[in-house]
Amino acid sequence: MERKQQKLTDERPQHVERVRGLLARDRVAVVDAEHVVPPPPTPAGRARPATAIRVRAVQACDGEQLVDVTARIAGPRAKFVPAAAIERDQAVEQVHQALLHRPLITWSESSLDALRELAGHPDLAHCWARSRYSPPARAHRNHAAELVGTLATSWRGQLDLNWNLVPCLTPGDPGRLLLLLQRIAGDTVTTHDHDDPDRVADNITTAAEPGLATIPPPGLHPPRSTDDDDTPERCAAVGSALDDPAREGQALGGRPVRPRARRDRPRRAR
Numbered sequence: 001m002e003r004k005q006q007k008l009t010d011e012r013p014q015h016v017e018r019v020r021g022l023l024a025r026d027r028v029a030v031v032d033a034e035h036v037v038p039p040p041p042t043p044a045g046r047a048r049p050a051t052a053i054r055v056r057a058v059q060a061c062d063g064e065q066l067v068d069v070t071a072r073i074a075g076p077r078a079k080f081v082p083a084a085a086i087e088r089d090q091a092v093e094q095v096h097q098a099l100l101h102r103p104l105i106t107w108s109e110s111s112l113d114a115l116r117e118l119a120g121h122p123d124l125a126h127c128w129a130r131s132r133y134s135p136p137a138r139a140h141r142n143h144a145a146e147l148v149g150t151l152a153t154s155w156r157g158q159l160d161l162n163w164n165l166v167p168c169l170t171p172g173d174p175g176r177l178l179l180l181l182q183r184i185a186g187d188t189v190t191t192h193d194h195d196d197p198d199r200v201a202d203n204i205t206t207a208a209e210p211g212l213a214t215i216p217p218p219g220l221h222p223p224r225s226t227d228d229d230d231t232p233e234r235c236a237a238v239g240s241a242l243d244d245p246a247r248e249g250q251a252l253g254g255r256p257v258r259p260r261a262r263r264d265r266p267r268r269a270r
Helices: 002-023 088-099 109-119 149-156 174-185 197-203 232-241 245-251
Strands: 029-036 052-059 065-072 104-106 145-147
Touching: 002 149, 002 174, 029 088, 029 109, 029 174, 052 088, 052 109, 052 174, 065 088, 088 109, 104 109, 104 174, 109 145, 145 149, 149 174
Parallel strands: 029 104, 104 145
Antiparallel strands: 029 052, 052 065
16 A cells, blocks of 8 residues: 555655646636536436536636636427526537647546537547547647546555545636646645655645545554553453463453353264
8 A cells, every 4th residue: 555655655756846847837727617407317217318518617827717608409399408498509609619729638538528418519629649640740839628537546656445536526617627737736846845744744735625635645644542451461362361261251351151062963874
């Protein structure tokens, strides 16, 4: 466990530098796009198909809102359509006006897919990192979309009992995603700080919100609490009680346990 935590701690400066580079790009926007699914399921218990797509985006430099629009993607007779949903053509025009020719930062592939499903355009940023096609010659660093969900999970570094990374919860809002990225970019933990536990403890970014907690650096685990029950005398008493079942309960702090008499039952004749 500590080796895995040490490895994650060593990789944190790389994540910090990457996020700083993403936020330093010109006119970068933080985007969240999602399908709006009606809450009541069908009588059979299945989830209903999405009736709208909501796109929200803010500027990374100052957090100013660029667009917040809900587009209707269901037919005219469909039910459970959000009241704020507008026609698709109007929503696409607003999205293109706000996001075209901008580098985008989003959480996951599903968010980027929802955005392109609603307002696909050749000049809309594309995630070339997950595409099987190489970027065209005219593509440059300002014409790319970055997915940061995996990066945030690795930076957070929470492990379960099987030493696997616990996925970071989706912020669900571009403003909260920008706040998370700003906290990652402001993390000052570096690899040369590991030799000084006090310095690491001072540099760790703490978060009061769930899903933004940082990893505990190796060597900073709280000392194991000791009480009066873990004395050498008690350990010796417990060890000797293993050989005497009658003293086992008394050694562990309870009442003496009377050993049960073994009854030899006659075997049945076959």
